Amino acid sequence: MKKHKTLALIGAEVGEGASDSGCKLGAQALRDRGLAAHLAEPHRDARWVDMVRARPEDQPQARLDSVEEFSVKLASVVRRQLQQGAMPVVVGGDHSCAAGTWSAVADAWRDKGDIGLIWIDAHLDAHTPESSDSLAPHGMPVAALLGHGSPGLTSLYGWKGKIKPGNLVIIGARSYEPAERALLESLGVRVMYMPEVDRRGFGACFTEALALVRQRTVAWGLSFDLDALDPADAPGTGTPVEAGIALVEALQALRGHAADPACVAVEVTEYNPLHDVDGRTAESAFALLSAFARVELREQALAA
Numbered sequence: 100m101k102k103h104k105t106l107a108l109i110g111a112e113v114g115e116g117a118s119d120s121g122c123k124l125g126a127q128a129l130r131d132r133g134l135a136a137h138l139a140e141p142h143r144d145a146r147w148v149d150m151v152r153a154r155p156e157d158q159p160q161a162r163l164d165s166v167e168e169f170s171v172k173l174a175s176v177v178r179r180q181l182q183q184g185a186m187p188v189v190v191g192g193d194h195s196c197a198a199g200t201w202s203a204v205a206d207a208w209r210d211k212g213d214i215g216l217i218w219i220d221a222h223l224d225a226h227t228p229e230s231s232d233s234l235a236p237h238g239m240p241v242a243a244l245l246g247h248g249s250p251g252l253t254s255l256y257g258w259k260g261k262i263k264p265g266n267l268v269i270i271g272a273r274s275y276e277p278a279e280r281a282l283l284e285s286l287g288v289r290v291m292y293m294p295e296v297d298r299r300g301f302g303a304c305f306t307e308a309l310a311l312v313r314q315r316t317v318a319w320g321l322s323f324d325l326d327a328l329d330p331a332d333a334p335g336t337g338t339p340v341e342a343g344i345a346l347v348e349a350l351q352a353l354r355g356h357a358a359d360p361a362c363v364a365v366e367v368t369e370y371n372p373l374h375d376v377d378g379r380t381a382e383s384a385f386a387l388l389s390a391f392a393r394v395e396l397r398e399q400a401l402a403a
């Protein structure tokens with residue numbers, strides 16, 4: 100059996116995007132807990148390649164500046180790993196890191212075609228600085244990737260619209276402001292809000308999302324905000340929201356999909372060790388990543 104793409108773990112040490120910046124400690128905490136060893140297997144290497152840190156700032160505008168500066172650094176690390184044929188696994192850090200991660204992926208594939216993105220989250224993260232009351236950059240990466248918001252986040256690599264609205268699917272949303280929903284509706288982004296997930300089951304939603312993001316694209320990836328999970332499975336996040344996705348359902352649906360040759364990167368965000376309870380959220384993050392990336396699970400899933 101062939102060797103699968105190396106998982107290149109990249110720490111996104113950023114908390115300046117969130118009102119509660121404790122998730123800045125998330126990547127190091129997961130690293131110390133042994134995430135790389137947990138993900139390595141006979142047919143797949145996994146190793147930490149870098150820890151990218153944002154400059155500490157307190158005031159809203161300075162925090163946005165810091166996040167923008169951070170995004171450039173993170174993007175260059177992600178892009179280098181893609182060039183080397185590895186699969187970047189970005190470990191947050193607040194969700195503003197997604198602007199850097201997916202800008203790098205989009206730019207790397209720009210000559211060949213568009214990229215698709217599955218975004219699993221309790222929130223829509225579709226604010227612009229004009230629409231956001233909190234001004235927190237982790238509420239903005241979806242809008243930025245679609246080409247709306249502050250130029251420092253929308254225009255990495257000198258172009259914007261990194262993700263086309265039809266190539267993005269959001270699953271699990273249950274806490275958002277009207278302006279975010281209005282922007283996504285005006286663009287035609289498919290959002291599977293939590294009531295739909297409850298009605299159809301996460302598995303059916305994920306399967307549909309996968310088909311959508313693969314349809315008109317040359318590559319796709321997954322951005323998983325841990326606050327999408329039910330707080331019972333992931334208490335350690337800065338902005339938990341009740342009645343989320345059950346971990347067991349997510350594990351079942353995600354299993355093996357990183358072995359799809361078109362799957363090129365994955366990101367897990369918003370782990371805040373300061374709010375964790377008995378390491379429960381860290382274990383959820385481990386389980387999600389290993390279910391998604393585990394090669395044997397892919398083989399089992401195909402055989403089933």
Ligand SMILES: NC(=[NH2+])NCCC[C@H](N)C(=O)O
Pocket residue numbers: 193194195222224226231233234235237238239274275276324326338369
């Ligand atoms: N990635 C996240 N946890 N985002 C939370 C955003 C919360 C809220 N909508 C805001 O913009 O402030």
Ligand SMILES: [Mn+2]
Pocket residue numbers: 194220221222224237324
């Ligand atoms: Mn988010």
